Amino acid sequence: MPGTPSILNLHLRYRLWIAELNFDITVLRIFDDYLSELQSKKINVPDVINGIIEYKRIFIDLRKEIDELRHDMHLNKMKLAAATRDNKPLKDKISSLENHNTIKSHYASYRKKFSQFKKEFGQFEGTWLN
Numbered sequence: 001m002p003g004t005p006s007i008l009n010l011h012l013r014y015r016l017w018i019a020e021l022n023f024d025i026t027v028l029r030i031f032d033d034y035l036s037e038l039q040s041k042k043i044n045v046p047d048v049i050n051g052i053i054e055y056k057r058i059f060i061d062l063r064k065e066i067d068e069l070r071h072d073m074h075l076n077k078m079k080l081a082a083a084t085r086d087n088k089p090l091k092d093k094i095s096s097l098e099n100h101n102t103i104k105s106h107y108a109s110y111r112k113k114f115s116q117f118k119k120e121f122g123q124f125e126g127t128w129l130n
Contacts, residue, residue: 010100011081018077021066025063027118035052035056072106073103
């Protein structure tokens, strides 16, 4: 079936995506350290205070989204492992992952959002931590 990814291909793709999400968690932790440093400088500029509050909220929202995506990906990885043990045709194995396209779309949307977030946070951080 042309265009249909193999079970191994999907499994490896989920592993890669999960690794990237784990990296993003580390990035969020480092960004939170930047906010802590900024707070320690006690800059009483309303834009800074509001920015810190807003970015902490964004960090929480992004972490929730990361956790949700990782959970869904882990479930699909387990389904893939189970499918390899069955003697079903490849078409039936792949179709059992009906939410793969949803996860793929959610992940692509998340990547765009996280990329934009990093750019904006870099501008905020660069303005106040020089």
